[in-house]
Amino acid sequence: MSEDYDWGDPYVAGKVAEYYARQRLREAEGRARRLRKKAKACGAKTRSGAPCRAKGLGRGGRCKNHGGGSTGPKTEAGRKRIAEGTRKYWQARRSGLVT
Ligand SMILES: [Zn+2]
Numbered sequence: 001m002s003e004d005y006d007w008g009d010p011y012v013a014g015k016v017a018e019y020y021a022r023q024r025l026r027e028a029e030g031r032a033r034r035l036r037k038k039a040k041a042c043g044a045k046t047r048s049g050a051p052c053r054a055k056g057l058g059r060g061g062r063c064k065n066h067g068g069g070s071t072g073p074k075t076e077a078g079r080k081r082i083a084e085g086t087r088k089y090w091q092a093r094r095s096g097l098v099t
Contacts (some may be wrong), residue, residue, distance in 0.1 A: 042066050 005012050042056035042063035058068020073079045092098040 042068065 007013070018088035030039040039055045039057055040061060042050040042054045042061070042065075043061055046052050052063060052066055054063035054065065056062050056066075056068060058064060058070075060067065062068035073082050089098070
Protein backbone atom coordinates (compact mmCIF):
# COMPACT_ATOMS: atom_id res chain seq x y z
CA MET A 1 0.00 0.00 0.00
CA SER A 2 1.04 3.59 -0.51
CA GLU A 3 -0.05 4.50 3.02
CA ASP A 4 3.06 3.11 4.64
CA TYR A 5 4.65 6.49 5.41
CA ASP A 6 7.30 6.93 8.07
CA TRP A 7 5.82 9.93 9.89
CA GLY A 8 9.04 10.53 11.80
CA ASP A 9 10.97 10.94 8.56
CA PRO A 10 11.98 14.64 8.14
CA TYR A 11 11.35 14.36 4.41
CA VAL A 12 7.78 13.18 4.99
CA ALA A 13 7.29 15.83 7.68
CA GLY A 14 8.49 18.46 5.21
CA LYS A 15 6.04 17.22 2.60
CA VAL A 16 3.22 17.33 5.14
CA ALA A 17 4.15 20.89 6.16
CA GLU A 18 4.24 21.84 2.49
CA TYR A 19 0.81 20.33 1.97
CA TYR A 20 -0.72 22.30 4.83
CA ALA A 21 0.99 25.51 3.71
CA ARG A 22 -0.56 25.08 0.27
CA GLN A 23 -3.91 24.33 1.89
CA ARG A 24 -3.75 27.54 3.92
CA LEU A 25 -2.84 29.49 0.80
CA ARG A 26 -5.80 28.02 -1.06
CA GLU A 27 -8.14 28.91 1.79
CA ALA A 28 -6.81 32.48 1.90
CA GLU A 29 -7.32 32.79 -1.84
CA GLY A 30 -10.88 31.55 -1.48
CA ARG A 31 -11.58 34.10 1.26
CA ALA A 32 -10.12 36.90 -0.86
CA ARG A 33 -12.23 35.83 -3.84
CA ARG A 34 -15.40 35.75 -1.73
CA LEU A 35 -14.59 39.21 -0.37
CA ARG A 36 -14.19 40.55 -3.90
CA LYS A 37 -17.51 39.02 -4.90
CA LYS A 38 -19.23 40.79 -1.99
CA ALA A 39 -18.72 44.19 -3.64
CA LYS A 40 -22.31 44.73 -4.67
CA ALA A 41 -23.51 47.04 -7.37
CA CYS A 42 -24.02 50.68 -6.43
CA GLY A 43 -27.70 50.55 -7.41
CA ALA A 44 -28.27 54.29 -7.51
CA LYS A 45 -30.89 55.44 -9.99
CA THR A 46 -29.11 56.69 -13.08
CA ARG A 47 -30.26 59.28 -15.58
CA SER A 48 -31.50 56.49 -17.83
CA GLY A 49 -33.57 55.18 -14.93
CA ALA A 50 -31.67 51.93 -14.62
CA PRO A 51 -29.75 51.12 -11.44
CA CYS A 52 -26.04 51.96 -11.51
CA ARG A 53 -23.98 48.83 -12.04
CA ALA A 54 -20.66 50.16 -10.79
CA LYS A 55 -19.14 48.55 -7.71
CA GLY A 56 -20.47 50.32 -4.63
CA LEU A 57 -17.47 50.41 -2.32
CA GLY A 58 -17.82 53.79 -0.65
CA ARG A 59 -20.12 55.48 1.80
CA GLY A 60 -23.60 53.93 1.86
CA GLY A 61 -22.54 51.26 -0.59
CA ARG A 62 -22.54 53.73 -3.45
CA CYS A 63 -19.95 54.05 -6.15
CA LYS A 64 -17.57 56.96 -6.57
CA ASN A 65 -20.05 58.71 -8.86
CA HIS A 66 -22.98 58.46 -6.45
CA GLY A 67 -21.68 59.82 -3.19
CA GLY A 68 -19.52 56.83 -2.27
CA GLY A 69 -15.97 57.88 -1.74
CA SER A 70 -14.14 60.80 -0.25
CA THR A 71 -12.61 63.01 -2.88
CA GLY A 72 -9.78 63.96 -0.60
CA PRO A 73 -8.51 67.30 0.72
CA LYS A 74 -9.22 70.27 -1.52
CA THR A 75 -7.34 73.22 -0.06
CA GLU A 76 -3.60 73.55 0.27
CA ALA A 77 -4.01 73.74 4.06
CA GLY A 78 -6.07 70.54 4.04
CA ARG A 79 -3.49 68.73 1.95
CA LYS A 80 -0.72 69.85 4.30
CA ARG A 81 -2.70 68.65 7.29
CA ILE A 82 -3.16 65.20 5.74
CA ALA A 83 0.51 65.00 4.80
CA GLU A 84 1.61 66.05 8.28
CA GLY A 85 -0.70 63.50 9.91
CA THR A 86 0.58 60.75 7.67
CA ARG A 87 4.18 61.70 8.45
CA LYS A 88 3.49 61.68 12.19
CA TYR A 89 1.75 58.33 11.94
CA TRP A 90 4.64 56.70 10.11
CA GLN A 91 7.19 58.22 12.46
CA ALA A 92 5.25 56.74 15.37
CA ARG A 93 5.05 53.39 13.61
CA ARG A 94 8.74 53.33 12.82
CA SER A 95 9.65 54.17 16.41
CA GLY A 96 7.37 51.38 17.61
CA LEU A 97 4.89 53.57 19.49
CA VAL A 98 2.00 52.43 17.32
CA THR A 99 1.65 48.98 15.89
ZN1 LIG B 1 -23.22 54.38 -8.82
